[in-house]
Amino acid sequence: MEVKAPESLKKPLNIPQKTLMGPGPSNASPRVMYAVGQNVLGHMHSEVFQAMDEIKEGLRYVFQTQNDLTLAISASGHAGMEAVLSNLVEPGERVLIAINGIWGIRAADMATRYVHTVTAIAGDNFTLTLLESTIEKVRPKLLFIVQGESSAGVYQPIEGLGNICHRYNCLLAVDTVASLGSVPFLADKWGVDAVYSGSQKVLGCPPGLAPISFSPRAQKVIFERKTKVPVFYWDMTELGQQWNCFNNIRPYHHTTCSNLIFGLREGLALIVEEGLENVEKRHKLCALRLYEGLQRLGLRPFVEDIHKRLPTVTSITIPEDVDWRQVIAYAMKNYNLEISGGLGPTAGKVWRIGLMGYNATPDKVDLVLKVLKEALQEAKTGSKL
Amino acid sequence: MEVKAPESLKKPLNIPQKTLMGPGPSNASPRVMYAVGQNVLGHMHSEVFQAMDEIKEGLRYVFQTQNDLTLAISASGHAGMEAVLSNLVEPGERVLIAINGIWGIRAADMATRYVHTVTAIAGDNFTLTLLESTIEKVRPKLLFIVQGESSAGVYQPIEGLGNICHRYNCLLAVDTVASLGSVPFLADKWGVDAVYSGSQKVLGCPPGLAPISFSPRAQKVIFERKTKVPVFYWDMTELGQQWNCFNNIRPYHHTTCSNLIFGLREGLALIVEEGLENVEKRHKLCALRLYEGLQRLGLRPFVEDIHKRLPTVTSITIPEDVDWRQVIAYAMKNYNLEISGGLGPTAGKVWRIGLMGYNATPDKVDLVLKVLKEALQEAKTGSKL
Numbered sequence: 082m083e084v085k086a087p088e089s090l091k092k093p094l095n096i097p098q099k100t101l102m103g104p105g106p107s108n109a110s111p112r113v114m115y116a117v118g119q120n121v122l123g124h125m126h127s128e129v130f131q132a133m134d135e136i137k138e139g140l141r142y143v144f145q146t147q148n149d150l151t152l153a154i155s156a157s158g159h160a161g162m163e164a165v166l167s168n169l170v171e172p173g174e175r176v177l178i179a180i181n182g183i184w185g186i187r188a189a190d191m192a193t194r195y196v197h198t199v200t201a202i203a204g205d206n207f208t209l210t211l212l213e214s215t216i217e218k219v220r221p222k223l224l225f226i227v228q229g230e231s232s233a234g235v236y237q238p239i240e241g242l243g244n245i246c247h248r249y250n251c252l253l254a255v256d257t258v259a260s261l262g263s264v265p266f267l268a269d270k271w272g273v274d275a276v277y278s279g280s281q282k283v284l285g286c287p288p289g290l291a292p293i294s295f296s297p298r299a300q301k302v303i304f305e306r307k308t309k310v311p312v313f314y315w316d317m318t319e320l321g322q323q324w325n326c327f328n329n330i331r332p333y334h335h336t337t338c339s340n341l342i343f344g345l346r347e348g349l350a351l352i353v354e355e356g357l358e359n360v361e362k363r364h365k366l367c368a369l370r371l372y373e374g375l376q377r378l379g380l381r382p383f384v385e386d387i388h389k390r391l392p393t394v395t396s397i398t399i400p401e402d403v404d405w406r407q408v409i410a411y412a413m414k415n416y417n418l419e420i421s422g423g424l425g426p427t428a429g430k431v432w433r434i435g436l437m438g439y440n441a442t443p444d445k446v447d448l449v450l451k452v453l454k455e456a457l458q459e460a461k462t463g464s465k466l
Numbered sequence: 467m468e469v470k471a472p473e474s475l476k477k478p479l480n481i482p483q484k485t486l487m488g489p490g491p492s493n494a495s496p497r498v499m500y501a502v503g504q505n506v507l508g509h510m511h512s513e514v515f516q517a518m519d520e521i522k523e524g525l526r527y528v529f530q531t532q533n534d535l536t537l538a539i540s541a542s543g544h545a546g547m548e549a550v551l552s553n554l555v556e557p558g559e560r561v562l563i564a565i566n567g568i569w570g571i572r573a574a575d576m577a578t579r580y581v582h583t584v585t586a587i588a589g590d591n592f593t594l595t596l597l598e599s600t601i602e603k604v605r606p607k608l609l610f611i612v613q614g615e616s617s618a619g620v621y622q623p624i625e626g627l628g629n630i631c632h633r634y635n636c637l638l639a640v641d642t643v644a645s646l647g648s649v650p651f652l653a654d655k656w657g658v659d660a661v662y663s664g665s666q667k668v669l670g671c672p673p674g675l676a677p678i679s680f681s682p683r684a685q686k687v688i689f690e691r692k693t694k695v696p697v698f699y700w701d702m703t704e705l706g707q708q709w710n711c712f713n714n715i716r717p718y719h720h721t722t723c724s725n726l727i728f729g730l731r732e733g734l735a736l737i738v739e740e741g742l743e744n745v746e747k748r749h750k751l752c753a754l755r756l757y758e759g760l761q762r763l764g765l766r767p768f769v770e771d772i773h774k775r776l777p778t779v780t781s782i783t784i785p786e787d788v789d790w791r792q793v794i795a796y797a798m799k800n801y802n803l804e805i806s807g808g809l810g811p812t813a814g815k816v817w818r819i820g821l822m823g824y825n826a827t828p829d830k831v832d833l834v835l836k837v838l839k840e841a842l843q844e845a846k847t848g849s850k851l
Contacts (some may be wrong), residue, residue: 083655084530087523090738096504096728097513103841106506106721117725118503119481121491121672123804138472145469155674156541159720163699191698269598270468280720288507289540289674290721312697313576314541333565333809335544336491336666338674340502341482341723353475357467395756419508424718 099413102449103421103435104231104259104394106281106288110351110439113286117344120169124337132346133324139349140292143284144276145259146268150303150317153280153345155337157256157274158174161277161291163191164315165254168295168303169223169275170196177221177251179207181237182230183425187243192225195311205235213245223252229260232424234384234396234433236264243272252299258282261292262352263364263393263437274299280341283364283393285438287347289341293363297440310428348438365435367446368392374450378457383431393441396423396431403460411456418452427432481846484798485825487834488806489616489644489779491666491673492822494729495736498671502729509722517731518709518722524734525677528646528669528742529661535688535702536679537709538665538730540722543643546662546676548576549700550639553680553688554608555581555662562606562636564592566622567615568810576608580696590620591774598630608637614645617809619769619781619818621649628657637684643667646677647737648749648778648822659684665726668749668778670823671733674726684760733823752821752831753777759835763842768816778826781808781816788845790817796841803837 101108109117122129133152140151154160166188170176175198185201192199200219204211207226216381224246228237239255246253254275257266262283264409268276277293280286295303295317303317304308310316314335321327323334336376368390372382375397383396399405405422409432412418421433434449486493494502507514517538525536539545551573555561560583563574577584580703585604587594592611601609609631613622624640631638639660642651647668653661662678665671680702681690688695688702695701699720706712708719737745753775757767758781768781782789790807794817797803806818819834 082527082530083652084527084532086527086738086741087520089520090731090735094501094517094728094732094735095513096501096507098505099507099511101506102506103508106508106724109506114503114505116479116481120483120498120499121486121494121584121666122481122484123486123488123491124673126484126804128480132479135472135474142467142471143470145467147469156545157721157723158539160699163697167697187698187723194694194698195695233682266467281506287723287725288721289508289726309579311579312548312552313572313579314545314699336542336664336673338542338672338726339491340672341674343479346475347479350475350479353471356471419511 097417100416100418102440102445103419105435105437107285107435107440109285109287112351113220113344113347116347117287117340119340119343122145122324124339124340125333125438128392129339129342130331132342134343135346136349137324139353140294143349143352144268144294145266145270146294148268148294149326150321151302152320152326154291154293154315154320155335156291157288158277158279158291160315161293162188162256164293164317165275165277166192166195167312167315168310169254169299170216171306172196174222175200175219177215177219177224179212179224179226181205181207181227181235182232182239184227184230184392186425198426207239209241209245216245216249216251220249221251223254225254227256228266229391229393231391231394233427234391234394236260236389236391238399239273240271245324247272248366252302259393260391262360263285264361268294280348282342283438284345284348286344287341289338290345311430339438356401364392364436367443369397370443370446371395371436374446377452378454393435393437395434396427397434398431403457407460408432411459412452416452418449420449485801485803487820487825487830488804489561489820490822491817492670492820492825494672495824496669498729498732501732502672502725504725504728507724509724510718512534514722514724514727515716517727520731521727521734522709524738525679528734528737529653529679529771530651530655531679533653533679533681534711535685535706535710539676539678539700539705540720541660541676542673544662545677545700545731546678547573547641549678549702550660550662551577551580552696552697552700552703554637554639554684556691556693557581559607560585560604560610562600562604564588564597564609564611566592566612566620567617569612569615573610587602593625594630597627601630601634601636602810605634606636608639610639612641612670613651614642614776614778616644616776616779618812619776619779621645621774621776624658625656632657637687644778645776647745649746653679665730669730669733670736670822671729672726674723675730689708713785713844749777749821749826752828753780755820755828755831756780756821759831763835767824778820778822780819781812782819783816790814792845793817793841796844801837803834805834
């Protein structure tokens with residue numbers, strides 16, 4: 082053999098226990114991880130098909146929709162974003178992206194790969210009036226907007242937007258990666274045509290699956306495309322068959338990962354058992370508990386208006402006299418606890434604390450506050466780690 | 467809530483133990499599954515970066531390459547196929563696909579989404595002479611060929627093809643999803659420009675990661691594209707950065723799944739410990755043991771020439787007097803053992819028995835032969851299951 086066996090792979094692997102309180106992934110519950118760690122099953126086995134059917138039902142519940150075309154794509158949240166864009170628009174059509182942080186920027190990057198005309202509006206929190214006047218001007222085929230902008234911790238209301246979009250023959254696509262399960266999301270009632278999320282946030286699973294759902298209106302658009310869906314792996318006409326959304330054939334499209342599927346099934350089962358309203362309430366109460374604690378520590382949420390804050394990700398303005406990296410390093414070194422810095426537009430400006438799924442509990446809030454307090458004292462006294 | 471919580475998710479989950487001896491996924495080793503089932507870590511954590519670095523080294527070993535651009539895509543083997551096609555060709559260029567079964571058909575479907583001119587040649591095992599004359603006629607930018615065609619169990623030699631391709635300024639892309647680790651694959655020596663595989667076959671991991679590697683020649687083609695890589699999720703200029711293949715920045719591209727990454731790290735570590743030559747030898751010996759056993763049972767391998775057989779997937783011609791479905795059902799019902807039918811062109815014509823990774827052992831060969839013998843007796847006596 083010309084290329085020798087690498088020495089690095091002869092050493093044992095060590096996976097530390099950490100408490101993930103950044104913007105995600107979050108820790109998964111032991112029940113989810115038990116399912117993930119079981120033996121692999123084939124992608125065409127009846128047990129896997131049953132779990133896929135149950136996932137569809139669970140996703141219709143968390144998205145609050147009756148959409149037939151509801152499933153989980155075998156990849157991370159970005160796959161959901163790209164599946165929405167690649168399935169719903171064709172070359173020559175116009176896309177409007179409401180950019181309130183890094184995810185809108187990402188969507189704009191992706192959209193330029195599928196259409197020529199991508200118009201973006203930037204803001205921190207969009208009013209329906211602004212969105213309507215922009216739609217009227219741009220006349221896009223699709224409006225893309227993020228409900229929970231985790232780079233800044235901003236919550237964007239969606240209610241009322243579906244009607245506006247449909248009045249202009251525009252489809253409404255919503256990113257709920259960081260928000261789903263923590264705030265109400267009513268796909269059917271709000272007229273949402275495409276929505277996706279990630280498995281590793283409130284749903285409490287490892288990353289690797291992207292729940293997604295398309296309205297009948299969006300489904301029709303996909304089936305009436307003039308051109309093939311440009312990406313085989315995101316082609317909803319094929320994925321919808323594999324997930325048995327249309328009829329009763331389940332042809333082979335790609336090899337799904339039974340371990341992640343069983344994990345997501347369990348993550349959804351936990352939400353069903355607790356009740357979606359209770360899950361949302363728990364996230365809200367934990368966020369309030371965090372805000373109070375931050376106030377006691379003299380820290381200010383980056384998003385001043387409490388109604389604009391996302392309960393899952395709280396961004397905190399970094400005080401001028403503190404080295405933000407030192408706080409993050411203190412928490413990891415002493416508690417194996419993850420607190421994150423900003424991302425994209427908020428890099429260097431904020432810390433971000435995640436309260437999602439399994440980690441959205443009062444004791445985790447208290448833990449992160451205790452660690453923050455200690456870390457700030459260390460950072461302010463200028464002690465070296 | 468308008469959409470009620472589904473009853474199906476209130477029931478407990480049961481994941482049966484099965485022996486997967488179809489064409490994949492195969493059972494993963496307990497060591498791999500231990501790693502997969504550990505707690506989730508963040509995609510930017512140092513332990514995950516270290517595992518990614520170790521995976522790169524392990525993949526260079528199993529692909530036998532020094533390629534910088536070597537990594538694992540966060541999706542199944544089909545993602546590797548689509549990444550190769552979407553990165554290496556641009557609209558207006560020509561692709562040549564050597565179709566020897568379903569994977570070539572798939573690649574042709576995918577390729578039509580990226581270029582207008584896709585030429586296919588069909589056969590069961592291609593000679594270098596035929597491939598060269600076709601390349602000379604078609605003058606493609608890229609030749610796509612499958613080393614291990616698992617739908618029929620055919621092995622396609624690759625050695626010598628790189629030189630031919632490069633003489634015509636053509637890139638050589640090879641699918642090794644079903645073959646890698648079971649037969650020699652020498653990417654650099656053979657002049658392969660793009661190669662990919664799947665995690666769930668000989669590498670002995672759950673599905674969900676697609677190892678991939680591009681030669682310097684292919685890397686140059688990607689970086690000198692006139693148009694952006696059409697798919698964000700497969701964009702090797704970005705994935706190569708996230709996997710630290712080019713420089714020392716590791717920007718966020720998408721959320722990788724630490725569990726699958728640690729699993730693949732362990733799968734590769736097992737191959738390193740055993741030695742790649744020994745792994746290949748084990749697969750070969752197990753296949754020979756299977757052929758001998760089949761002969762004792764009066765069964766004929768579908769691929770008559772032993773040199774054309776793929777050791778990982780043995781296709782068996784179904785005798786005329788046997789209901790193939792009954793044999794498969796018997797094995798699953800009585801032994802929780804998976805034997806598969808054909809796929810695509812071989813559907814209804816063959817059974818397929820997989821010997822890969824953790825399941826490529828003499829005792830598994832003997833088990834599958836014992837089960838086949840019983841199942842055939844049952845099927846021939848016409849007993850109902």
